[in-house]
Amino acid sequence: MAMGADGPRKRATIKDVAQAAGVSPGTVSNALSGKRRVDSATQARITAAIERLGYVPNLAARGMRTGRAGTIAIFSSMPTAVAAGAARLGFLMEIAASAAIAALESNTALLLVPPIEDPVRALSTIAFDGAILVEPETEDPYLSLLAARGVPTMVIGPATEDQPLAVRIDYRRMAETLFDHLHDVGARDILLVVGQSGRASNIAFREVFSQRSTAHGLPGQEIVLPEAEAERGAQAALRAHVAEFGAPDAVLVPIDAMATGVMAALRELGLRVPGDVCVATRYDGIRARSESPALTSLDLHLDQVAELAARGLVGALDTGAGAMVVDAPEPDLLVRGSTVLS
């Protein structure tokens, strides 16, 4: 000791505080956490010492002892979550922003985990107590990994029986709202353009579309595409469809990247929106808004959804409660220029 001069002062520890306040480390710990009463006089001495020494708890040490990291992670396996440019700001980021706020109010920080090639490595590199998983697939790799590791996981997505923590999204309701709007504005030859993967939202949209079409006695044609080349694929597919069958009255295209492709194809073909063809999509994101005309879509109330998810997860972690399933708020229709002349 007595290391002389002005080297980078080592950070004060709880021991230093204890010594300065003339108590034991355990007492300081109790004073800090409030887990046990400490005499108000000692309490005062301790807070004074903390102040004077500029003590900041070592969170790693605390975490090792308590087994809590004080963080939750947000994941998504959606390939679109990592789209380029400003479109990167989609669904996932909108939820993340709100979840971060809600989490921080519970003294928990949010880890942003982008989709990467090697989920396993991510999970063993990053310390977190629980996870929020956005729109898991049917056999989602993250979900099974997290389950195997026993990490409490809050799913934002489809309702499943065996998922104890969830904010349930009603994709059928979305499909119904959009379909009915198109029908209301007079569309009869409605075309569905939808993703191929087994995601719940694709399935729900196809089911509802088919049911509603049958019920109204409409043709109900659909184009099913792989999600990967969403924009380009949708553009080409729509072009081909119009060439073969002529133009529909309306296109219902839940995935916004595909909606961009659809709009491009319609422009290319000289078809007017909404004069010749109406278009509606699901997520009111930057893509829907940057189109001209802007696309009719849904307000999914993602801020509320995120808050429910974050609070629910943190609550479950704190109380040890195993299950908490709530429904997302009902989506509201946002009528824009792509279905109604402004």
Add this chain to the structure above:
Amino acid sequence: MAMGADGPRKRATIKDVAQAAGVSPGTVSNALSGKRRVDSATQARITAAIERLGYVPNLAARGMRTGRAGTIAIFSSMPTAVAAGAARLGFLMEIAASAAIAALESNTALLLVPPIEDPVRALSTIAFDGAILVEPETEDPYLSLLAARGVPTMVIGPATEDQPLAVRIDYRRMAETLFDHLHDVGARDILLVVGQSGRASNIAFREVFSQRSTAHGLPGQEIVLPEAEAERGAQAALRAHVAEFGAPDAVLVPIDAMATGVMAALRELGLRVPGDVCVATRYDGIRARSESPALTSLDLHLDQVAELAARGLVGALDTGAGAMVVDAPEPDLLVRGSTVLS
């Protein structure tokens, strides 16, 4: 021990692995980290044991020993960062998304820390090795807190002498590019609408605007507003300005929320964009794109900026290098319908 049945199996520790492989914990640690050579035979036994026991390192324990949390945090004190709804997806989130990807490639996770009332609490609740600070103010509370705590902090923002880690943003260049574009499309009576706070970007825009206006012999009027009520304030101020001075040829309004207000006021006054008045803003975000016509703005290459910042910070943490200052890529003009008829 011998606790009978099937309780929730305790997670395997490095000791268990060591025992199973017939070596000491230290050797397992070395095998894991690669910090020292271990014989390939023992290496194999160890990896086998890890596999068999499903061992996952306890990151808190590791962190305590190494003093590294394996995370970096991203902050911003910008009030606009927490705007409501989809507008929440601004600048900050766009940077965060890209930074998260870059960080994860270096085995570092990104903590999303929204602006809150009590920064001090956030800093002692959350464990992180370094920070990315977006657009700090002149006397930024976060910056001084982080500095006081000795946390390496990468600033994305204005160039300052004493900041060792930075991705420098050239706000003057942005102002010049936008002003010159407005001048090029024929605007002569250009109005600047800008924020009141001491943020570098406000200062740069005012300086450049004044210099350029003088150089060209233009009136160069400006409206300076508090950032808080950006949208409403800009709308009212522009209305008043037009009432007093008549309509300008063009409005240069760097803050996108204010640009929204300006557009609203122009609509209200029955002025056509770009026929009567051109409008340009700085950040090509959701607001700029959702306007009709969409607003001419700048591509700031935020993905590259974020990558530079994240990599630079992680590099500095790893190597202990104290300084790393780089320039952000030059912004590119995005000409849209608000300055040129499409």
Add this chain to the structure above:
DNA sequence: CATGTGTTGTAAAACGTTTTAATGCACTAT
């Protein structure tokens, strides 16, 4: 007086890793 009860405080163990200094061991060079 003996016993119980509640309140503050303490000492020491534990959490699971990494790192340091030391140990054996095989081999080479003197």
Add this chain to the structure above:
DNA sequence: ATAGTGCATTAAAACGTTTTACAACACATG
């Protein structure tokens, strides 16, 4: 033979908390 040199490994000491079991004391109760 002796010393020197690497190499692979180990034992044990940290890292800074929280928690457990216990002690000391004051006070009330029988």
